[in-house]
Amino acid sequence: MNEFSRALLYLNDPFNWTRPSGITDLALEHLAISAVAVLAAAVLALPVGVALGTARRGAGLVVVLSNVSRAVPTLALLTLFAVSPIGFGNRATTIALAVFAVPPILTNTFVGFRGVDPEVREAARGMGMSRGQVLGRVELPLALPLVATGIRTAAVQVVATAGLAALVGGGGLGRLINLGFGQQDYGVMIAGAILVAGLALLTEAVLAMLSWALTPGPRRLPFLQVSAPKGGSSVPEPTASGVPL
Template sequence: MSVFGDAAVYLNDPFNWTRRGGILDLLGQHLTVSALAVAAAAVLAVPAGVLLGRSGRGAGAIVVLSNVSRAVPTLALLTVFAVTPIGFSSAATVVALAVFAIPPMLTNTFVGFREVDRDVLEAARAMGMSRRQRLARVEFPLALPLVMTGVRTAAVQVVATATLAALVGGGGLGRIINLGFGQQDFGQMIAGAVLVAALALLTELVLVLVSWALTPGRRRLPFAGVRRDRPGQPEPTAAGVPL
């Protein structure tokens, strides 16, 4: 039997899913660590991106921070934490993954608020809106697609990278891959990789739907192609009546 057949056997065994320390337990650990890391990164990155984007300052610093943060390996951070009071723990994994998730959120939030049309802001100001009202009712809705893109990118990266926690004694689906490697069970390794890939894809899909639901304005189904009018078909007006 091939390694892919062994992986299918592993995934189809109910005992591997329901036993203590099985797939469901490890999945819960993986999701918990990933969610905490993304939430911690969002608490830091999104407000900072909003402040810098509205002020128009710090673009160079954001680029440098983003590039430097991406160059620091998550596994290296986990190893450094081993000699600190944090040690090898879930907290260390959450902190390392949060550092990894901050750059895309910060960059996209900054760009999203910087790209808001100045004419729209001037119109809102002329209507008597306060600074807070402009933020909540004009800037944030317009910047939301880019903000959500940053959150989605960070979340998928975190879900995929959280497998490294198993290398330093952490939990999550990476433990399946780690155990398979230690036992030279390549079928189990493939099964773990499939689970992580499926979870990353599911995370992408869920956040695309969330972004679609939250984005104001005219909507079309996610992943749907752009509708092309037939040649000669008149364009409708706002009232739906041809010009």
Template sequence: MDAGGPVTAFGDALVYLNDPFNWTRTGGILDLLVQHLRISALAVLLAAVLAIPIGVLLGRSGGGAGAIVVLSNVSRAVPTLALLTVLAVTPLGFSETGTVLALAAFAVPPMVTNTFVGFREVDRDVREAARAMGMSSRQMLTRVEFPLALPLVTTGVRTAAVQVVATATLAALVGGGTLGRIINLGFGQQDHGTMLAGAVLVAALALLTELLLVVLSAAVTPGPRRWPVRRVRTERAGEPEPTSSGVPL
């Protein structure tokens, strides 16, 4: 590629993204975005329905740490594209169902791991105090353990969701939709501008997903709000972190 290649690719990408026809036409960016979000949301929801109860059961029982480690390692070893390809040659064929199942399988391990760790790290003294107050096992789960484990549970969901949004682009390689189709189209036509436009859209969607889930996690987590950006900024400035009353410690 010549020296002007990257500049030309960025220019072509901007032209592609600024063309209203590319957004509104049938099978355009908006249609692919809706499909991308639908597939990702279904995959994350299915994974959460399966993974969170398993993590809760293992975390409350105190066992299964070895199984969690094995599950986490296996999930990293199995390529998502390979799983998509395998499901594509089953009776499911080139369907959204196969893509959702493959992405859900990819999202389960981080949710199980974080939920397991969150419940396992609930202080034993807190559990004993809850029992002493006459709480049933169900009350302990809903009123004590789950609120305390919620930060790690939501972290697992957020990690899985961002990974799913980014990985859903691979569905285009096995005949699926999603924003990956733009990248695949650009690759097939050797159009670097179109490829870059698709990559920018996927990256922006993943970042927006991360930001949205960080805000949602902070909103549902009990206790004072601790925004990571504010804390890092305070630490870098070398200033003491203020208390709830506004007086520095």
């Protein structure tokens, strides 16, 4: 029996799912760590991206912040946290993952709000809207597709990376990978990797559908083709596009 067969055998055993600290408990803990990290990153990155995007300035600052955040490896942060008062465990992992999630949220929010046509803003103000109404009723719906894409990208990256929590005494599905590696049981290690990859793909699918449902305007499922009207050419649907940095 090869290692992939052992992994499938491990995944098909109901006891491995239902026992205490089994796959179900580890998956829920994995999702909890990831959700808190993405939420913390959104709380930090969204206001900065909105402020800079509506002011249409600060592109250099956004690039610097994003590049610095990307340049710091998550594992290096976890190592630094281990010798600091933050220490080991899920808290250290959550902070490191939040730093990792900031760049896509910040960049997409900035690009989305900066890409709103200034004439649309002026027209809204000419209708008597306040600054808050323009932001919430005009700019946000137009920027929402890019903002949602940034959050979705950050969430998938965090879910795929949260397995590092096991290296610093944290929980999540990474414990299966760590356990399999430590015991030289590569079947368990492969099973953990499959679960992490599957959870990341599931996160992508759920958030993509949620983004599709919340985006205002005409919508269609991405796998459906637009049929051309009889006797004429097809009319492309409007798409939301960002302004490059």
